[in-house]
Each structure stands twice: as structure tokens, then as C-alpha cells.
Amino acid sequence: MAFKKLHSDILEMLEYLDITTPTAFQSASIPVIKSGANIYCTAPKGSGKTTTMILTTLQKLKCEPVGTAPRAIILVEDRDSAAEVNEAFFKYLRHHPLRVYLCDEKLHIDVIKSEVFEGVDILIATPKTLNKLFLLEGVNTTQLKIFNMDDAAFLEQKIAHNTMLLLTESIQKCQFVIYTDKMHPFLKRYESYFMKHPKVISIK
Helix, strand or coil: CCCCCCCHHHHHHHHHCCCCCCCHHHHHHHHHHHCCCCEEEECCCCCCHHHHHHHHHHHHCCCCCCCCCCCEEEECCCHHHHHHHHHHHHHHHCCCCCCEEECCCCCCHHHHHHHHHCCCCEEEECHHHHHHHHHCCCCCCCCCCEEEECCHHHHHCHHHHHHHHHHHHHCCCCEEEEEECCCCHHHHHHHHCCCCCCEEEECC
16 A cells, blocks of 8 residues: 555545545555656546645655755646645645745745745745746755656746756756656656656556
8 A cells, every 4th residue: 555654644644634545546656756766657637646746745855844945846837737736735734834835926036035035845836937036046956855747748848848957957866756647758858867767657
């Protein structure tokens, strides 16, 4: 069972939410993500990809707030997707000290920069906002442990692609996990950049 060897805080959250049985995708992917490898996770909608991303991110951070620099980044396509992912995290962390920060594109970038500077553990952002933060030296990537790309078909867009390449050049050591409905050919090209020796988890 994929849920058996997770952090005790996560098991309590799952019990509270009455989630007892992992999906086929979760059973296949969670142990591999926990191993620390770079991974392409492909599965159709409804397979449990978002829940997997949340659980493995919390596991990677050991469910503890540490320091001020983000230790996990969730890259999403647009503002609506960012809000959805933030809401999904909130469901698990409603009464937990881990700090999730949603980079709301409606806020001025200087406001986002100052709020991130106050200290976050998990940063949820679009490529546009993350690129602005990075260029303003508003996000410290030295403590990153895991970088998730959610529904990653959007990475084919030029700004998203360029942001990924720019950011990953500055990241020394980090696990990259790409979630997508299917293996798009352009995603394979990242093996030449930051997806070193990746594993593939695929559920159809």
C-alpha cells in the first residue's frame, strides 16, 4: 500500500479526509517519487496525480517548516490552475504549520517578492510570475528539494520553456517531477537539461 510508509502527519491527514485506498497511479508512483529520482508521471485525469504531488511534496519536506527559502516549487499553467492547486494543498494543511504560498498574478511582483521573503516552504507559481521573481532575485533556489510541474503540457509554450531552462541552470541539487496526461515529445528533450536519468511511471 502506497500510503503505509508516509510521514505520520500525512497518515493523520489521510485518515481525517477518509482516504484509505491509493489509486493504481498512486501505488505505482509514490514509492518511486520517494526514492528521489527525476520522474515523468503520466496518467489520465482522475488518476490521483494532484494528490500524489501533494503527498510526496509533504513527504519530501518531512512535514516541517524550515528557514525562509522555498524547498518545493509547484509550476502550473495559469492563475486558475494555481488557485486550484493551492486549494488542494489547503485541504491537507488546514491545521498544519507548513507554509504554502500562492503567487497571485493580480498582486504586484514587489508585493509577491516581499511576502516570499518572509518565508515559505512551498511556492505555487505560473512561469510568468516565477520568471519575474527570479529576475528580481526574489526567489532563493538554493534550498529546493523538489520541483513539480503540474499538467505539464503548458511547458511547450515559449515563456514556460525558457523559464524552466533559466531556473534549472541555477539549481544545484533538486528532484524534478513532471506530471502530464501523456508523454509529449517535447518533454523528453528536458533529459538533456535537468531531467537526468529519469524514470517513467505511466498509467493508461
